[in-house]
Amino acid sequence: DVKVTQSSRYLVKRTGEKVFLECVQDMDHENMFWYRQDPGLGLRLIYFSYDVKMKEKGDIPEGYSVSREKKERFSLILESASTNQTSMYLCASSADRAGDTQYFGPGTRLTVL
Amino acid sequence: SQKIEQNSEALNIQEGKTATLTCNYTNYSPAYLQWYRQDPGRGPVFLLLIRENEKEKRKERLKVTFDTTLKQSLFHITASQPADSATYLCARYGGSQGNLIFGKGTKLSVKP
Numbered sequence: 001d002v003k004v005t006q007s008s009r010y011l012v013k014r015t016g017e018k019v020f021l022e023c024v025q026d027m028d029h030e031n032m033f034w035y036r037q038d039p040g041l042g043l044r045l046i047y048f049s050y051d052v053k054m055k056e057k058g059d060i061p062e063g064y065s066v067s068r069e070k071k072e073r074f075s076l077i078l079e080s081a082s083t084n085q086t087s088m089y090l091c092a093s094s095a096d097r098a099g100d101t102q103y104f105g106p107g108t109r110l111t112v113l
Numbered sequence: 114s115q116k117i118e119q120n121s122e123a124l125n126i127q128e129g130k131t132a133t134l135t136c137n138y139t140n141y142s143p144a145y146l147q148w149y150r151q152d153p154g155r156g157p158v159f160l161l162l163i164r165e166n167e168k169e170k171r172k173e174r175l176k177v178t179f180d181t182t183l184k185q186s187l188f189h190i191t192a193s194q195p196a197d198s199a200t201y202l203c204a205r206y207g208g209s210q211g212n213l214i215f216g217k218g219t220k221l222s223v224k225p
Contacts, residue, residue: 045212091156103159
């Protein structure tokens with residue numbers, strides 16, 4: 001089975017802090033994704049990556065950056081956390097580029113105070 | 114731009130009945146549609162994929178249909194159980210860079 005793990009299930013940070021969310025997948029998938037999920041807004045794509053050291057902006061990249069130094073690891077960085085970044089963050093991976101099935105991690109519930 | 118809509122935010126049914134969830138899309142038909150299940154506080158889990166030439170696909174108590182004329186997919190759970198209570202998401206290929214687009218989901222509650 002594909003396994004996608006995220007570094008924390010719950011995280012509480014203060015406004016202005018730098019926040020790192022890490023995601024690791026063990027199936028040698030090429031593609032990795034970061035989403036945030038908010039009530040009434042559904043899943044929104046922040047960034048994604050189709051290869052090591054490669055990144056593409058999703059629909060809502062403002063206030064975020066990403067890093068993919070190794071194939072299995074995709075990190076989401078909040079350079080200066082703000083209260084409007086309080087959300088559920090979900091990482092996913094997929095084998096094929098063109099809209100293939102995505103495998104999600106358990107999510108990180110981030111609260112920014 | 115491609116859109117995908119799940120018209121019902123919530124659906125409440127009695128145990129043993131068939132639940133039917135709807136997913137509508139705009140513009141051109143995607144080559145396939147996917148359905149996911151999401152439990153509270155968890156990531157979505159893939160359930161089924163249906164291709165546009167398949168019309169219907171089944172997996173145990175689940176059935177998915179794909180109607181390119183109506184631009185719609187229906188997701189059925191027969192003999193529903195309280196354990197089927199969850200949010201169900203549909204998704205299509207067709208984001209600006211080829212990624213998946215997800216609907217907002219329908220929250221299904223099955224009452225005993």
